[in-house]
Amino acid sequence: MPIVPRGSGTGLIGGAMAPLGGVMIGTNRMDDILEVDYPNRCATVQPGLINLALTRAVASRGYFFAPDPSSQMVSSIGGNVATNAGGPHCLKYGITTNHILGIELVTGTGELVRLGGKAADRPGYDLLGAAVGSEGTFGIVTAVTVRLLHAAEAVKTILASFTAIEDASEAVSAIIAAGIVPAALEMLDELMIRAINEGTGAGYPKDAAAVLLIELDGPSAEVEAQGERAARICWERGALEVRVAADVAERALLWKGRKEAAGAVGRLAPTYLLQDAVVPRSKLPAIMRELIAIGARHRVQIANVFHAGDGNLHPLILYDDREPAQLERAKAANEELLRACIEMGGTVTGEHGVGMDKAKNLPLQYAEADLNFMYRLRRAFDPDSIMNPGKLLPSHPACGEGFRPARPHVPAGAWI
C-alpha cells in the first residue's frame, strides 16, 4: 500500500500527489516548535510548521531560518526538507540541506531513526545528507532540528536594468568573480518585467530587456563597499539604470515584483510550464542565448525570472491549454532546454525537486551506476517501496522496484 506524505502541498513537481493511490499522511497539524535553543543557534520543530512561522517566532531575538522558497508563507519545513528547497537568498546561505542539523524519521519499515543532531562531527555515514531531498521515499520526517542564523546588521537592495539580457548575464558572472557574494542575485527578463509591472505595480523600468535584483547583507561597512563595487560592475556592463532602495518600504517594493512573479504571469498567458534546471554560473550568457533560440524555434514565449547568482534558471514557457498544439510546442521547448542545460554541465533541478515531473529526466544527468546506487540506498530505508512510490527515481524494472507509475492526465512539467 503506497504511503504519500504531504506537508502544505505547495510543491511544484507533484511530490505530494498519489498517482498509485494509497494512504496520504498529512503532517500539517504537526506544527509545533518543540524547542528553541538560542545558545546553540538551533531549533527543533515538527514537520508541518510553516517555514515563515519559525522565522517569525525567533525574529524578536534577531534570528532567522535561512531557506526562503517563494512559498515560505505557506510551505512546511517538512516539505522543504523533502525537496531540499532553495530560495533567492540561498546564493549566500546555502539551500535547505545546509540548515538541517538532524531529523527524526519513520522509515518504510516503521522504524524510528534519528539522523544527525545538534552536535557537529557525528561519526559514521552522513545519512542525514542522503535523507534531505529524498522526497518522502525514505520515510516520514517527524521532527527536524534546524540551524538558526543571526540577522545581518545591514541590508542593501539594488536594482540594475540592462538593454540586453546577455549584458545582465555577464554582470552576474562579473559580480561573483569579483569576490562579492550577494545574499541574493535575481534576474528578470523583458517579458517578465512587463507582466510584473502590469500585475503588481512594482514599478520596474519599462524599457529594460533585463533587470537584476542584487541584495547585499552583512556589516554596514562591507555592504556599503560591496554595493558600490556591484553598481560599478553593472555600469561597466552597460546598465541603463542602477537604483538603490532608499528605505525598507522601497526594498519591499523591489522584492514584491519578484516574489509575485509567478502570479503576474497570468497577465501573459493562461498556463505555463516551469523549468528549474541549473547551469554553472559562467554559462549563463550562453544558456540565455540558447533559450532565446529555442523559444523562436518552437514559437513559444518564454518569460524568465530566476536565481542568476547560482545559475538556477526558472524559465516559464507560456502556452494556452485550450490549444493542444501550443502545449506540444511548449513541451518540446521545455525538453530541449533541459538537455541544453545538462550539456553545459548543469542539473535537471535546482531547488524544486524531482518528484513525478523529472524522474524520467534523471538518466540525462546520472550514469546507470549512479542511479543503481540510489535505488539500493532507497531500499535500505524502504525495502518494499511503499514510501511515495513513483517519485524521485525513474521506474526501473531491472532493480525490482516493482512499480510502474501510471501516467496522470496532467502534462509533464505543468505543476504550478
Next chain:
Amino acid sequence: MSVAARSIGEAFVAIAGRDRVRDDADSLAAAAIDGLEPRWIVRPASIDQLGRVLALACDGRLAVIPRGAGTSLQLGNPPARVDVVLDLAGLDQVIEYNPDDLTITVQAGITAGALGAVLAPHRQWLTLDPPGVAARTIGGIAATNASGPLRADTAPRATCCSGCASCRPTASQPGADRRS
C-alpha cells in the same frame, strides 16, 4: 608467497605497471597501519586503473585501505586486516577549474597545498583548515570529514564540497557528479 598471491601481484602489475606496484619488505614495512603490513602497495595512474584494481581486489576478496597523504591512518580502531594499500598520490590532477564559478574539480590525491597554489592567483582559497592541511590530500580530508578552527565561521555558508565521483569495488566506471 603462494602461487595465487603471486598471480594477483602480477595482475596488479599488468594493470598499473611494475613501477606502480610495491611488494618489497621495506616498502611494506613503511606502509604498515597500526603495525599491520599490507601485501601490496598499488599506486594507480588513472581512474581507469583505479577501477580495475578495485574490481580485482573485489574478486579476490582482498581488504583495501585507500591512502592519501597517510596523515590520519592511525585514527580510529586498528584495521582487522589489510591486503592492499591503495596509494592515491598518483591521482593529483585538476580536472576542471573555472574561477568565475567558484568551484574546482580535482582528483582525490591532490594535496590541499597544491590546490591552494592553483587557487591563489585568482584570489580564491579553500576554507578547510585541518591541522597540517597543506600536506593532506583532498580525498583524505573528505574521507575523514576533517576540519579546523575556521569552521566556526564558514560552516553556515554553502558547503565546500558540491559533489564527487567515486570508484566502487564492483564498478569500473565512475559516474556523473552533481555540480551546482
